[in-house]
Amino acid sequence: MFVERQSRRVSVFLSKEILTLLVGVFSTADPQTDMAAASNLLSEDQFLCSICLDVFTDPVTTPCGHNFCKKCITEHWNVSDRCQCPMCKEVFTTRPDLRVNTFISEMVSQFRQSAQQKASSSSSEQQESKPGEVPCDVCTGTKLKALKSCLVCLESYCETHLERHLTRPGLKRHQLMDPVENLEDRMCTKHDKPLELFCRTDQTCVCMLCTVVDHKMHNVVPLKEEYEGKKVELEKTETELQEMIQKRRLKIQEVKHKVELSEEDADREKAEGVQVFTHLKESVERKLNELINTIEEKQRTTKKQAEDSIRELEQEISELMKRSTEVEKLSLSEDHLHLLQSVQALNIHHPPPTKDWSEVSVPPASYEGTVVRAVSQLEETLSEKMKTLVAEVKMKRVQxxxxxxxxxxxxxxxxxxxxxxxxxxxxxxxxxxxxxxxxxxxxxxxxxxxxxxxxxxxxxxxxxxxxxxxxxxxxxxxxxxxxxxxxxxxxxxxxxxxxxxxxxxxxxxxxxxxxxxxxxxxxxxxxxxxxxxxxxxxxxxxxxxxxxxxxxxxxxxxxxxxxxxxxxxxxxxxxxxxxxxxx
The missing domain is CATH 2.60.120.920 (SPRY domain)
Structure with a gap:
């Protein structure tokens, strides 16, 4: 067992030496430049923990030579019934004493720094998130505009942070969609699982656990299937709405056209009305002038009769006054012969010829019935005129x-x-x-x-x-x-x-x-x-x-x-x- 452990340590040491040699190949006077060059030779996949699928944090190496985050491998062994490597499945009789691999940790640190510099350089070319746009959840400092949201990670990513989901095999299976806010609303509040199914029975979105608990035996389909169905329904509804909108727009045009026709009819009616009433007004004025002329003619006739009588009376008065003067003068005479001769000559017993005015009179002009007759005649005239004018208007209208x-x-x-x-x-x-x-x-x-x-x-x-x-x-x-x-x-x-x-x-x-x-x-x-x-x-x-x-x-x-x-x-x-x- 001791020999096996030693050989494994040698293997780890050789791996470290190989990496050192790789770095040395591109070594320069600047150590930071050396590490940057080394990091350029390595891809992100080489610095990912196979348990959390993220870049190493406090990387440790197992006796079998595989690397993991210290926290990841520790928690894995804590929940596992035996101590074995997650990668090669080698079983360890006792839990190995894990220490942070300083070399890999330094490489990871350099890789993170390089990635951040790359992200910073890329972010300057990307669009900053504006009000109303979904920001990237990973960006620190200036938030860039998110290009996609992940329904598995419940995060939104800009172009730089989205790259892992497009290149990593494990993340490629995640469901991406156009960026949306409040991704937590897409999680089941009861089971903390993604809402990826739809219950047609209850018409609600559910998670996988809901289908075996609250929605057991219900008609449950994937969200995509229901989405496609609803999309077809919405397209149909949209078509119907557009048809309704079009019909109403046509109705608006029809109503506007009716209003235009009504305005034209109103203008025509006003013009015809003005014409009709102008004719009627002219007829009334003509009849009024005739009435005034009739009355004035009667008045002129009466006045002429009176003037003729007055002139004749004044003529007789003149003759009588002349005779009166002669008689008065003669009556004052004291010459008997002259008086008698003059009386005989004057023939005073026969006054100058005059008219008997006792039966003569000048009656006032009679206007009684003149207005009534004129109005009656006007009414007949207007009635005939109105019939004629209305008929003419109707004729013009149909013509x-x-x-x-x-x-x-x-x-x-x-x-x-x-x-x-x-x-x-x-x-x-x-x-x-x-x-x-x-x-x-x-x-x-x-x-x-x-x-x-x-x-x-x-x-x-x-x-x-x-x-x-x-x-x-x-x-x-x-x-x-x-x-x-x-x-x-x-x-x-x-x-x-x-x-x-x-x-x-x-x-x-x-x-x-x-x-x-x-x-x-x-x-x-x-x-x-x-x-x-x-x-x-x-x-x-x-x-x-x-x-x-x-x-x-x-x-x-x-x-x-x-x-x-x-x-x-x-x-x-x-x-x-x-x-x-x-x-």
Whole structure:
């Protein structure tokens, strides 16, 4: 046994001598430089304790020649049932007397110093941790920004201190993640073990010990598996949220657009209101001026009558005063002959001719009822004016939705003649030989090429010099063969002129239209969403008829029928006219 121990001591001594020789190979005048050169030849793995996997602290050598931290090997033997080398498993009958290997301790010290210098040099190139960033837990002094956090060590590392986890086999198995704070929150508070599992039963993170104690028989999966599942759910939720966000953004745009349209409508309404009330104001002012002129004319007539009477009275007074003066003068005369002769000459018994004013009077001008009649006339005028102005406003409003309409020859009855531009249609004398396609009418009707399935549209058709015509809109799927009865129940909303002067709205039951005069041009307005079809006398700016409460579920197309020739009296064409949108 003594010889064995001696040989082992020699082995340790030779190992020390070999290291010394290695250092001597690169020796210089500076011992610190010598040790630095030696440390450069050695890697960190050569200074790691195989028990704590860290750089030696107070390194000691066992009789078998392996090195450990003094504390590590001591604690290992304290808990072990026998004394043996953790590396080669050699058993010692008695616990060896361990002393610190001063040579290895010096080498470790030099290695630590070199590593610190290297770390210090590297740290100057790395980024210092800023507020809100995770700092390195190993750095002393200035804390550098952590690149990764270890879920096993529960520490965060900068680039320098992370190197061991990337190079050491034992540390490579540790789970690294992007740096996070409060790594202690990732430990089970009950068992002080990493939370590396997820209990789906209780929807909570657990450690390995939890699965055999509190969560036994529960559905437990690795965190990564649950993470992947939750990530898929979150991505789906994120997609749904983005869709919801997009819908709401579109709704915001829609609302903003509605507001813009509302502002435009408000501006248009104000302009139209100003125009209407300006006209009404002008009418009122005109009637007021007429009233004032009437009253003033009456007053002038009365005044003239009075002035004429006063002038005549003053003339008579002048004559009478002249006679009075003569009589008075004569009465003062003492000459008997002269007085008698003068009286005879004056003919005093017959005064100058005068008018009997007892029955003459100048009555005051009568204004009673003048204002009432004027107001009554104004009311009638305003009523008619308002009807006209409102009708004009409505016409302008629907004319803003004017669309370009052209007739489709594929739908026209073979006897109809269409103009080259598709704007006119009339009945010809000869039925043309055309393909009887499904779109073509078997009655003298024709459709436009344009169809509408939403919104509002308006077009005008000249019906001048015609004694028979049909005009309106129809759904695209209307039956075009055989007997055709234009009615809403058949998908058609039409008005017509028959028998030269009989106007009808072809409702569910035909409605006779009483018109003051026959329209020369008819406007057709459709509001798809409101279910409204209205017909207007364009020149009179008057509503002819409206179909309301309609239910449109199909495309709508303009529908025209020029009617039969009526002995040549109805030979004029129906003409789709451009809409004159007066300002």
């Amino acid at each position: 803003k939705f004017a669309v370009d309409v052209t007739l489709d020859p594929k739908t026209a009855h073979p006897q109809l003649i269409l103009s080259a531009d598709g704007k006119q249609v009339k009945l010809g004398d000869v039925k043309k030989n055309l393909p009887n396609n499904p779109q073509r009418f078997s009655h003298v009707f024709v459709l436009a090429k344009q169809s509408f399935s939403s919104g509002r549209f308006y077009f005008e058709v000249q019906v001048k010099e015609k004694t028979n015509w049909f005009l309106g809109v129809t759904r695209e799927s209307i039956n075009r063969k055989g007997l055709i009865t234009p009615r809403p129940q058949n998908g058609n909303w039409t008005i017509c002129l028959t028998n030269r002067n009989e106007y009808q709205a072809l409702d569910y039951s035909p409605v006779v239209l009483s018109l003051k005069s026959g329209p020369q041009k008819v406007g057709v307005f459709v509001d798809y969403e409101e279910g409204l079809v209205s017909f207007y006398d364009v020149e009179a700016a008057a509503l002819i008829f409206s179909f309301t409460g309609c239910s449109f579920k199909d495309k709508l197309l303009p529908f025209l029928g020029p009617g039969f020739n009526d002995g040549g009296m109805n030979s004029s064409p129906l003409i789709i006219s451009p809409v004159n949108q007066t300002p």
